[in-house]
Amino acid sequence: MKFMQNIYPGKSIQLLAVCILFFTATQAQLSISSKISVYNIIDYGAVGDGKISNTAAIQKAINDCHKHGGGTIVIPAGSFITGTVRLFSNMNLYLEAGAILTGSTQNNDYLYQKDFGFSGPGAGIKTGILVAHHEQNISISGQGIVTGNGTSFMYMDSLQYGMDFAPKYTRQKDNYMNPKYGRDDGPVLWKGTYEERPGVMFIFSDCKNITIRDIRLEESPNWTIAFLNSEDIKINGISILNNMNIPNSDGIDMYDSKNITISNCNIQAGDDAIAVVSSSNITASNCILHSRSSGIRIGYNVFNHNNSGNLLFNNISIYDSNRGIGIYQRQKGDMENMVFSNITISTRLHSGQWWGHGEPIHISSVPGLGSKETGCIRHVRFSNIIASSESGILVYAASGGLIDDISFDNITLSIKQSSLAEGYGGNFDLRPTNDIALGIFEHSIPAIYSENADNVFMKDVHINWAKGLPSYFTHSVECRNFESVIIDGLHENIGGKGRNKVSTLYLHKGKTSIVKGITSTDKNKRLVIKDDKG
Incomplete structure (x- = not known):
């Protein structure tokens, strides 16, 4: 048999080198795989x-x-x-x-x-x-x-009741949380003792x-x-x-x-869907959240007095929830540097014992159980928020200096009707609190309410009111006891007749306020009321 002469001798050497490399790589891969x-x-x-x-x-x-x-x-x-x-x-x-x-x-x-x-x-x-x-x-x-296997440990037909509030302080008094207003939202009762769960x-x-x-x-x-x-x-x-x-x-x-x-x-x-307590350098993005409490919860600090900070939440959808975003200071320790952007929120009143009353955004600093003082909440930014809710945004501190530097930029909030308004509406909920009178208590509901918060900034805020809302809904924005409030663009759509007894913006006992660009679809109402009396 005659063998064909190799007319490309250099190629044979290259081919041999390739084969050696392939064999070596294969052996190395097998060695790695075996590990x-x-x-x-x-x-x-x-x-x-x-x-x-x-x-x-x-x-x-x-x-x-x-x-x-x-x-x-x-x-x-x-x-x-x-x-x-x-x-x-x-x-x-x-x-x-x-x-x-x-x-x-x-x-x-x-x-x-x-x-x-x-x-x-x-x-x-x-x-x-x-x-x-x-x-x-x-x-x-x-x-x-x-x-x-969660339902195996619950009495799914029995509701849980607690005593972290006093009915006498609510708008409904002893009729608050009456089962006739609904039982569908729970919370249900767990079997056995707390320790067995x-x-x-x-x-x-x-x-x-x-x-x-x-x-x-x-x-x-x-x-x-x-x-x-x-x-x-x-x-x-x-x-x-x-x-x-x-x-x-x-x-x-x-x-x-x-x-x-x-x-x-x-x-x-x-x-709570996502809860951050005494933690830092947290980012959450591109998430869909559904909660019986807060879609995003920052704080409570029930275990210690450590700080929280550098928190970023972006591109998030919160739907059919009790609260959208909640920032709660109940102990010592500061909470700062928080950014919430590009978020859609849909909240409603819920039946039962759940903390919260449908607020799309809730920020509060009050002493919690066993505490006499709290740390600060500061440097918080909300931007590009679209919210639909059966309640308003709440910013509340027990005293001045506890909430500082809060901004709302490009916010659209639509207030809608609720089937639970009679049984649960018209109250603020600050639980858990050391003072039971602050647990749940009767209060008018502005679209945005701020009390004892310093240096609040709002820009391009749009408030849409549904028709025929309960009378406990009042101003589009109400700010009380503040160091500084700056509002650049507040636009109100009243949604029908009957809201001209309240103002678009109500300011009470504040030191410095700069206001411009206030509009309302009701041409007969007062846009701004400043009341510096007690």
């Missing part, structure tokens, strides 16, 4: 039949992963019941498509927070499904579902570099995700879909934490 450890919970005895408890099997897989330096724990397709399991550093919990990690319905399957060396987050003293304490480099991802579904305490993405969380019996004294956290593309009538079923809570980004999330919560 990526995968631990499927099925291999450790887990059964995805939705009946058998898999707590021990899942923890065994996690422990083996931890023993070998980390890797990926795989939850395959199937329904896996579990109690509390603990995650460790350098691992990814991956839920495959069709995987459902289901919280046990047995209270004894959930461990106590003290067993892990921390306390505080959530309603109660237990943990939920996943816990990490003093760990780092953890991710939870995939296309699967985690469900907390399962805790936060995911708790990260003293952790660093945490990522949660793409998964869906449902039916939490308590807060859904909580970060306590943790940092460098990324949450992207997750859905939280809780039963709206279960109390304390918050979406994402951050306590004493920093450097957190939340993006592209859909959160439905029977309490």
Whole structure:
């Protein structure tokens, strides 16, 4: 046989070099792949039949992963019941498509927070499904579902009632919160004692570099995700879909934490959707929020007196919620440098015990339970906000100097009718308060009300009033007891006859005011009233 002569000898050398490089790269890739450890919970005895408890099997897989330096724990397709399991550093919990990690319905399957060396987050003293304490480099991802079985721990036909207010101070007196006005919004009553209730579904305490993405969380019996004294956290593309009538079923809570980004999330919560307490360097964007309390909640500071600051919320939709954005100072510690931009808000009055009375934006600084003084709220910016509400924007401080430098730029607020106006309307709600008289109390409702807030700035504010509103609705803007108010463009659409007894802008006992560009569709009413008497 005659072999064809190679007429391109240089090409043979090049081809040989390419082959060597390819072989070397392939071997290197195989070497790298061999170092990526995968631990499927099925291999450790887990059964995805939705009946058998898999707590021990899942923890065994996690422990083996931890023993070998980390890797990926795989939850395959199937329904896996579990109690509390603990995650460790350098691992990814991956839920495959069709995987459902289901919280046990047995209270004894959930461990106590003290067993892990921390306390505080959530309603109660237990943990939920996943816990990490003093760990780092953890991710939870995939296309699967985690469900907390929340309704199993509730009396879904029984309403919860509390005594954090006195009916005698409300507009309705003893008729306030009468069931005849509705029961559909909850909150329902949990079974057993407060201490027996399962805790936060995911708790990260003293952790660093945490990522949660793409998964869906449902039916939490308590807060859904909580970060306590943790940092460098990324949450992207997750859905939280809780039963709206279960109390304390918050979406994402951050306590004493920093450097957190939340993006592209859909959160439905029977309490606050996103809550920031004593935390800093937080950004949330491109999220859809639905809440029985506040879509975005800053503050309360129930555990400590630490500061919060450098918070940015952008491109967010808050719908069918009790409150839209809430900033609450109830203890010592300052809250500052907050920006809220490009946000749509739809709020309404809710039946039941929920905190809030339909305010699209609520800012307040009053002493909370057991407190005699509070820190400051300052340097807050609202811009490009479109809101539809059954109540008004509230800015309220117990005394001067507690709220300072608040601006509203390009705000459109439409006040609409409410089916619950007779039973719940015409009140301010400042709970939780040290003075029960400030819990819920009768008050007129301007579209924007400010009291004891210094240096308030409004530009291009548009107020639209629906026809036939209750008489407790009054001025478009009312400011009392202020150092400085500057308004550049306030435009009122009265929505019909009968509102000419009140002014577009009412100023009371203020030191400095600069006002221009005030208009109203009612040509017969007074645009501005200044009252400096007591």
